[in-house]
Amino acid sequence: MATLARLQARSSTVGNQYYFRNSVVDPFRIKENDAAVKIQSWFRGCQVRAYVRHLNRIVTIIQKWWRSFLGRKQYQLTVQVAYYTMMMNLYNAMAVRIQRRWRGYRVRKYLFNYYYLKEYLRVVSETNDAIRKALEEFAEMKEREEKKANLEREEKKRDYQARKMHYLLSTKQIPGIYNSPFRKEPDPWELQLQKAKPLTHRRPKVKQKDSTSLNDWLACTSARSFPRSEILPPINRKQCQGPFRDITEVLEQRYKPLEPTLWVAEPIDELKLAREELRREEWLRNVNDNMFLPFSSYHKNEKYIPSMHLSSKYCPISHKEQFRSENPKKWICDKVSVGRKSKDFQTVLPSFELFSKYGKLYSKAGQIV
C-alpha cells in the first residue's frame, strides 16, 4: 500500500513531469515528422519516376514496331500506285501513238487529202481558165456584133445621105461638085452618088388600119402577126438538078397570098361591127351622148326624100333580071375560068373547102385528066 500511497503522493508530480517532458519533446517531434515525410516523398518520387521511365521505354518500343508496320504498309501502297501510274502513262503514251497514227491516216485519207486538194485546186484553176476564155470570147463576140451594127448603121446613114444628095451627081454636061474636071479622078463620094438611087418625094403615108381581123392575121399583113419576109422572092434562080418542079411554080405557090373561102373571109357580125364603129365615131365627135337639140320643131319642115329604087318613074325593077344577062354567052366568069364548065354566082352558103382549093395545088392528085 505504501507503494500505492507513494505512488499517490507522487501522482501530481508525475502529471506535471509528463506535461513538462511532453512540452520539451514536442518541437523535436514535428521536425522529425517533417523530415520523415520528406524522406518518404523523395523516395517515393524516385520510385515512380523510375517506373514511368520504364513505361516510356516500353511504349517507345511498341510505337516503333507499330509505326514501322504502318510505314511499310503505306510504302507498299505508294509503290503500287506509282507502278500503276507508270503503267497508265505508258499505256497512254502508246494509245497516243496509235491515235496519232490513226488520226493522221484518217485525216489524210478522208478529211484533208493533200493530193485530192491539189487535184481539186488544179481543176478549179482549169475551170477558171476555161471560164475566162469563154467570157473573153463572149465579150469579143459582143463587141464584134456591136461594131458590125455600128458599121451597118453608118453605112445606111451614108447611103441615105447619098440618096439625098443625088442631085449633085455629075452629068455629061455639068460636072458635079464631086467630079471636078481639074482633078485626075473623081471624088469617092461621086462613085457613091452614082450607085445611089435618087430619093423620091415622100408620099403621104397611107395609114394602116389598126384592126386586126382574121384576114390580116392569116395574110400576114398586120404588124402584130408573123414576121414577113421583107425581100421579094428571087427573080431568077438556077433550076435545081433533079426531078423538081419548075422554080417559078414553086415560088408562086410559096408566096401565094392567102385566099380564104368566103365563109372564113367575111366576118359573121359585120353589121354589128359597123354599128359599133358608127357609134364609136359618134361618141368621139360628140361632147355629150345626148344630142343637144333645143328646138323640137327644127326638123318639122324637112321633106322626105325617097330612095332611088323606089322613086323610079317606071315600074319597080325585078331583082332577078337586074343582075345577070339572059344570054349565058355573055357571062364573064365563064371566060375567066377555063377549067370549069360553067360558072354560077358565088354562093353565099358555105362552100366545101376542098373545092375552093381545087386546081390550085400542084399535086397531081387534084388534076382531072
Place this chain on the structure above:
Amino acid sequence: MSQRQVLQVFEQYQKARTQFVQMVAELATRPQNIETLQNAGVMSLLRTLLLDVVPTIQQTAALALGRLANYNDDLAEAVVKCDILPQLVYSLAEQNRFYKKAAAFVLRAVGKHSPQLAQAIVDCGALDTLVICLEDFDPGVKEAAAWALRYIARHNAELSQAVVDAGAVPLLVLCIQEPEIALKRIAASALSDIAKHSPELAQTVVDAGAVAHLAQMLLNPDAKLKHQILSALSQVSKHSVDLAEMVVEAEIFPVVLTCLKDKDEYVKKNASTLIREIAKHTPELSQLVVNAGGVAAVIDCIGSCKGNTRLPGIMMLGYVAAHSENLAMAVIISKGVPQLSVCLSEEPEDHIKAAAAWALGQIGRHTPEHARAVAVTNTLPVLLSLYMSTESSEDLQVKSKKAIKSILQKCTYLPALEPFLYDAPPNILKHVVGQFSKVLPHDSKARRLFVTSGGLKKVQEIKAEPGSLLQEYINSINNCYPEEIVRYYSPGYSDTLLQRVDSYQPLNN
C-alpha cells in the same frame, strides 16, 4: 338663134378648157414654174377638171397632176389633201386606157416620196384597182400600174405586204412574160422591191414562180432589163439559204457570169451582188460558185471596172474566202489576191478600201500558206500605212488592223515580216516578233539571214517591259543565238567595250 351659134358657145368653152389643161401640163414639166402654179391654186382647178365630160381633158388634167406631184413631196401631199386620190381610184377602174395610164402616173408620182404618202394611196383602196389594171390588155397601162405598185412597195415591209395581199405578185410574174421590154423591166423591178424587205415576202415572190422566168431572161440583150432582173434575183436570194438555193436551182450559173462581162456598169454591179448574196450563205453555195468558175469571173470583173461597181465583187471574194481554207485557196489560185491589193492601193474611197482589207484578212487568216500568198503581193505595208494614216476613216483603220493581225498570226514568210520590225507600232510589233520567235528556233538559214539583215539588232533595240509577252518573245529569239552575238548586237555594247579598254592594264608595265 341657130343651133350652130348655140353649139359654138359649147365648143368655145371646151376649147378653152382643153387649152388650159394642156398649157398647165406643159408648164408643169419645168421646175421653175411649179411654185407659181401652186400659188395660183392649180390644184383645185385640176381637181374639177378631173371630172370633166371630155375624156381628153380628164387625161390631161391627170397628167398635169402627176407632173406636179412628181416634183416634190409637198405637192404630192397637197394632192392627197385635196382628196383627189379617191376620184382617181374610182375612175381608174372605169375609164379608157389613156386615162388609166395617166391616173396610174399620178398614183406613182404621189407614192414615190414617202411611206406616209404611199400609205395614203393604199388607204384609198388604190391597190385593188391597180391590180386590175395589171390585167389590162394594153401594155402601157400594165406598165404604169406595175410602176405605181413598185413605188408603193419599195418603202417598207407593211406596204409591200399590202401589195402582196392585193394579189399583185402573180400578175407581175405574168407581166414579166410579156413581150414588151419596158413592161418586163418595170415588173422585174417591182418584184425586186417587194422581195427586198423580208424573207416571207421573198418567199411569196418565189412561190409565184418568178425565179424561173427571171432566170430565163438573163440572156436578154437589153442592159436595163438585165440589171433589174439581177437586182430582183439578188433581193430574193439575200434572205436565207433556202431562197438562195432556189435561185441557184434556176440554173443561173454559167449565164450570170456573162453578165459580168457586160458593158453596162449596173449590170456588172448587180451580177456581182447576186453572186455575193448567193455565196455568203453557206460553204456549199460558195463551193458551187467556185466550181462554176464564178470567182475567176468576178476577179476579172473587179479588174475591168472602177469605184462602187467593184464593191460587191470584193465582198464576194471575202465571203467565199471566209468560209473555209480550201475556198480561200481557190480564191488565191484564181489570182484574186493581186487584184484585191490593186483595189486596196488604187481606190480613192475608204469604204472600198475597207472592204478590200477585210477580204484580204479573210483570205490570209487560214494557214501559213494563205498568209504567204497574201504577203508576197506586198500588201502588208499598204495595210499598215492605211492603219497608220490619219486620213483613213475609223472603219478602215479597224478593218486593216484586224486584217494585219490575222495575217501576221499565220505568216511565216520572213522577208515580208522584216520591214515590220522597223516601222510597226508596238501592238503590231508584238505579233511580228512572236512570229519570228516561232520560226527562228527551227530554221538555221533564217537565223543566219535574220542576223545579216539586221533584224537581230533591231530586236535588241526594242524596249519591252519585263514580264510582258513581247519580252518573252524577244528572250526566245535571243535563246536561238550564242550569247556573244546577242551582246554584240545589243545597244551600248561598243561603250562597254571601250570601258573595258579604259580599264585594261597592259601586261608589259
